[in-house]
Amino acid sequence: MKKISLLASLSLSALTLAPGHAQNRSYEGEYKMNTWSVTVTPMLTRFVGDLSQGVYRAVPELGPGGKQTAAIGLSVNKQLTHLFGASVNLSTGQLRDGKRQIYNANFRSDFFQGSLTAQMNLKSLLFGTRKLKRWKWDVYTGIGQMWFDTRVYDLTTGNLIRFSNNRFDYSSLTAGRWEGDGSRFTREIVVPLGTALHYELTPRLDLGLDFTLNNVNTEKLDMTVGSTDPNYNSNPANVFLFRRGDSKLDKYASLGLALTYKLGRNAVRVGKDGNYDFTKGRYHLRWTDPKDLIKPPYNPTMNDADSIAKANMPKPVDPRLYTDTDNDGVADLFDKEPSTPAGSVVSGAGVAMNLDSIISSLLRSKLTPECEALFSNIEFDTDKATIRPASQETLRKVIELLNVKTNCGIILVGHADYRASYGYNVQLSKRRVEAAKRFLTRAGLTDASRVLVEYYGEYRPVAPNTSGDNLQRNRRVEIRIVPQNMLRSPRYQSGFRTDPAEPR
Incomplete structure (x- = not known):
């Protein structure tokens, strides 16, 4: 029931921020600007936790082998100001890793994740808007939920040792709790922290490199509990208990190639000369500060003022x-x-x-x-x-x-x-x-x-x-x-x- 309510909340948030729902409304400022974009990010993933040593099955043909894991993400982005934006993010993929010492096991986890994040444009904040006009450096954080299905295998025999949710094998809706409703996935809160470097290819497309460290609120993403107590660690049932082990919370990192499509009408970007002309179309708020569209006040010289005065001087009256x-x-x-x-x-x-x-x-x-x-x-x-x-x-x-x-x-x-x-x-x-x-x-x-x-x-x-x-x-x-x-x-x-x- 909790999973359904959270999914409904994320869906409602996505609809609220979606361009169709907002009718692609532009920036409400003196000059019309586009603010919505969509990003697709294929990424490589890397697990950080107890079963983390880059060791996989000794006999690959008997089970999961040592492949590089990957995921793909989709984001709907709304730029609130030139420096700050928000995104609804969905991703799905796989995590694998293993460790011979102590555990002699490896695991495979299929996951799905949804999150809300807030971004800050560090490039403009640190270097200003007039420099590196084609580049954008963001940092971001947020909160979301991760659903995962983890299975642990013995490195020697390749036998399945345990998996996260099964109604009859000490499974749980939340790793560490034995409720057993037959759900395949375990859910946990996740806090993503990341940074991204983007380059503006065209008025519509951006290309970027995105790195994220996802902090999962559990040490049981790999269905393993670390401990200095051999007796505690030797009992596989301990993974289903409420008590925590001595290990830190699990994490996983992702490195992706982000392709962003900027939505909106009459999209344009700043020219090579660095000058903005709002009459040519609409700039995107993620790349353009509205202040740069305001023309500087004209301060005429004395000669200019004299010429203007002569040009506007009324004809002499008879x-x-x-x-x-x-x-x-x-x-x-x-x-x-x-x-x-x-x-x-x-x-x-x-x-x-x-x-x-x-x-x-x-x-x-x-x-x-x-x-x-x-x-x-x-x-x-x-x-x-x-x-x-x-x-x-x-x-x-x-x-x-x-x-x-x-x-x-x-x-x-x-x-x-x-x-x-x-x-x-x-x-x-x-x-x-x-x-x-x-x-x-x-x-x-x-x-x-x-x-x-x-x-x-x-x-x-x-x-x-x-x-x-x-x-x-x-x-x-x-x-x-x-x-x-x-x-x-x-x-x-x-x-x-x-x-x-x-x-x-």
Whole structure:
């Protein structure tokens, strides 16, 4: 029953680690990597225990002779990280040996073994991942169970002396216990310790040399109990008792040629130049450290940085976009008449217009649906927000126009020259647009909601503050008559502030 439960446990572990069960999932890191592999290992075996002297039957034709013993193993491997992995291992084979002194006997044991092992990649741990890229040196250990059927023969006569499990000859399920259920095999715990040296032949195949020392938890693998007491050793029945003899626990070693097939998609390996390129496919985690796939940060030289900056530098903006030579409110880039007289009323294209003629025309045709964009400026004295008489006349004409053209709106934009602190100039430009708005509403504008204001202080000059004339041009309120639907645009509905804390 115990044997069945252990077999079930090993089978469940194998299914859990098997590539089919895990759907061959790759390494869960920044780069996709393959992690599963299968290894087949034919091996030579050598017993270490009481009946260990390399002596076999004197008369080979009467029984087992002195052949070299062998086994074959199958492993399913899962690489957990670049340095650590785990394996489910199954092996079957035979052990033989004998000793003339004291025992005058040899034995043959057929065995089957299953184990779980953990591996550590010593090559990368000791030498790093950049050296010996095609080589891999592992050490491993684990735990498992061994089932064996051992038969002992007399060296002189070749007669069968005893064997491990037989229902009627002091046999046992576990060597040293007499339970006798008729099972052919005896079971014991085994602890494998080993090392392996691998070479990566291709992106799919590795070839390695594998040495394992299997420590079996019994001194009765050869059905012999060592003792310094002749009386104890002379009684063959003592091998079935619970008591131990004076000999050490039995062991056996194996030396095998391991052929590993690496599973996964788009398998690749590092090139001869030692450079990794994850775009070509998936490297295997047992051979490649994920850190090596990360490209080193690019540190440009001063020349590189200068070239990159020049390549990404935006094209220079036409300076005419920020200049208004004639101070009519239309940038030179769009102004079709860049030299209109000061105080002129212009269209959206900067063309001078006769405001009286426009108003007279509109008065004669009150149902005219269009609202043309008009621009004009009014100027102020130094540090004043008082409307000049000439500017008042301009504003009255604007009121007359707006009262007729109800589909028009007006935007007042206040400015100042630079001769004060920044905060003071902002407040001064605010007082100027408020004075202009107050004049419009008091002088007869029927719908004050059509007036919007902005103010920027010294932030948007139209001329350099280098002369008296230029300073005068910068002390201004821009008058922009626009279609009223422009006032409903996102620029005024979401981003516009009639009383901003600071200029936009």
